[in-house]
Amino acid sequence: MAEPILKWAGGKRQLLDELYARFPADYGRYHEPFLGGGAVFFDLEPADATVNDANPRLVNFYEQVRDRPDALVERLRSLDDPEADPDPDLPYAEETARGRSVESYYYQQRARFNRRPYEGEFDPLEEAALLLYLNRTCYNGLYRENADGGFNVPVGRYANPDWVQRDRIRAASRVLSDASLRNGDFAYVLDAAEPGDLVYFDPPYEPMSATASFTEYSAEGFDRADQTRLLEVASDLDAAGVSVVVSNSGVMYEPYAEAGFHVDVEDATRAINSDGDNRDAVDEIVATNVPPSDRRESGQSELPEF
Numbered sequence: 001m002a003e004p005i006l007k008w009a010g011g012k013r014q015l016l017d018e019l020y021a022r023f024p025a026d027y028g029r030y031h032e033p034f035l036g037g038g039a040v041f042f043d044l045e046p047a048d049a050t051v052n053d054a055n056p057r058l059v060n061f062y063e064q065v066r067d068r069p070d071a072l073v074e075r076l077r078s079l080d081d082p083e084a085d086p087d088p089d090l091p092y093a094e095e096t097a098r099g100r101s102v103e104s105y106y107y108q109q110r111a112r113f114n115r116r117p118y119e120g121e122f123d124p125l126e127e128a129a130l131l132l133y134l135n136r137t138c139y140n141g142l143y144r145e146n147a148d149g150g151f152n153v154p155v156g157r158y159a160n161p162d163w164v165q166r167d168r169i170r171a172a173s174r175v176l177s178d179a180s181l182r183n184g185d186f187a188y189v190l191d192a193a194e195p196g197d198l199v200y201f202d203p204p205y206e207p208m209s210a211t212a213s214f215t216e217y218s219a220e221g222f223d224r225a226d227q228t229r230l231l232e233v234a235s236d237l238d239a240a241g242v243s244v245v246v247s248n249s250g251v252m253y254e255p256y257a258e259a260g261f262h263v264d265v266e267d268a269t270r271a272i273n274s275d276g277d278n279r280d281a282v283d284e285i286v287a288t289n290v291p292p293s294d295r296r297e298s299g300q301s302e303l304p305e306f
């Protein structure tokens, strides 16, 4: 059983049992088109899978984890404490991309991460190392990009931040080597999934209210039209004989129920705000086309009474 390496908004670790209870007892390949931190995928360790995310930096990270785990760990070990002084041998020691002076090692690395796609030679291993370093040392450990695609989270306060994560990287590398990894839109599953396969969709959640934005994973966002497109893809997969499980926020209850899915409400308290003390309780739904009798845990309700 592997574990997620990154802390990612919408991480599904608390919901694993609820999701697995709706998975079919048997299926062919496993597909996860919104991978994010990959809590389900890494826990499940499928023998044959496709995984995807629209965020290119996230997918580059997983490619490096899969192909060069030891080199990545070594690169992570070469990084310094976030509170240390900026490294005089590295570029961007003096100021951030916005021209503000850099006071600590953390802000120097953040500035390097944000400038990387635009100048110099692209080093995918360095980008992957910086993504994990910033994820483990930033405030509240939440990856967030501003409108320009910059990573803008301030430094966090940790007694002993551990950004190397050697064991998790090695375990994840093993699981990823059995999967095909993609960087694109979720709709690829219409071609990739065969009858009898299982698709688990964990999209950015449709906000419960206009003020609650759950869509800040990457600069692109995910709007109502994308939610509608996803429901259509889920319905097409259903018609093609593919098992589908979808998690989303409570506002999507009716659209999925009307499309003929079994929908259940989970009462989840999720730490999604940047302020760790202010946890929004939101209704979360799990929708599926898997009939109760075909589910993994269906045997339990059919136990004879003693």
Ligand SMILES: C[S@@+](CC[C@H](N)C(=O)[O-])C[C@H]1O[C@@H](n2cnc3c(N)ncnc32)[C@H](O)[C@@H]1O
Binding pocket: 008, 009, 010, 011, 012, 013, 033, 034, 035, 036, 037, 038, 039, 040, 052, 053, 054, 055, 184, 185, 186, 187, 202, 203, 204, 205, 217, 218, 221, 222, 226
């Ligand atoms: C809710 S998160 C997934 C969380 C993940 N299940 C976990 O446990 O960490 C949603 C992910 O969808 C990705 N995403 C956004 N729009 C997308 C699209 N159109 N196609 C595929 N992925 C997309 C985001 O980059 C984000 O990583």
